[in-house]
Amino acid sequence: MDHLQTRQRWMSVLAHSRPDELLAHWQPLNLSPQFERLRAAETGLTQLQGRMGGTGKRFVMGDMTVTRAVIQLDGGVYGYSYVSGRNKAHAELCAVIDALLQMQGMNELLHKRVIAPLAALQQERRQQRAREVASSRVDFFTLVRGE
Numbered sequence: 001m002d003h004l005q006t007r008q009r010w011m012s013v014l015a016h017s018r019p020d021e022l023l024a025h026w027q028p029l030n031l032s033p034q035f036e037r038l039r040a041a042e043t044g045l046t047q048l049q050g051r052m053g054g055t056g057k058r059f060v061m062g063d064m065t066v067t068r069a070v071i072q073l074d075g076g077v078y079g080y081s082y083v084s085g086r087n088k089a090h091a092e093l094c095a096v097i098d099a100l101l102q103m104q105g106m107n108e109l110l111h112k113r114v115i116a117p118l119a120a121l122q123q124e125r126r127q128q129r130a131r132e133v134a135s136s137r138v139d140f141f142t143l144v145r146g147e
Contacts, residue, residue: 010101010115011094015083017118019090025114026093031106035096038078039070041088067091073099 014022048061068082069091079099083091097114100106 007098007101010111011081011098013115013119013122014081014094014097016122017090017094019087019093021118021121022090022093022114025117026097029109029113031100033096033100034074035071035079035099036074037069037092038072039068041067041069041091043067043086043088069095071095071099073103075103077102 044066045063046066048064049058050061051058064084065086066082066084067086067088067090069080069088071079071092073079073096077099079095079097079102081091081094081098083094097110101110101115
């Protein structure tokens with residue numbers, strides 16, 4: 001994977017993480033990096049678009065609340081985040097972790113202790129949901145009358 005795809009993956013994991021689970025993996029590291037808030041966490045709306053059947057004409061499904069943050073570490077590295085909902089602390093922590101993941105010394109530690117465990121939790125939730133949906137599946141069939 002190239003750097004862009006790797007960063008997209010960890011940003012996706014951070015954005016989809018639950019705030020309590022993220023904190024549970026972050027706090028044991030006892031890291032307190034110094035940073036400047038370039039864009040303090042702020043909440044806004046974004047429009048969600050869809051397509052009928054995935055190929056039809058676009059339509060607006062509705063709005064979603066999003067919180068974003070931009071920080072700069074003392075070393076000059078920028079961190080960005082967009083998370084769903086209104087949790088400003090979550091957005092800021094995701095931006096800090098994004099910036100730290102771009103630094104050589106912190107990358108491996110954070111992947112091992114934060115990103116990988118969160119990705120595993122998210123994958124387990126997806127599999128659990130798929131099992132729940134599969135258990136309610138109904139197969140329809142038609143009987144042909146003999147005439």
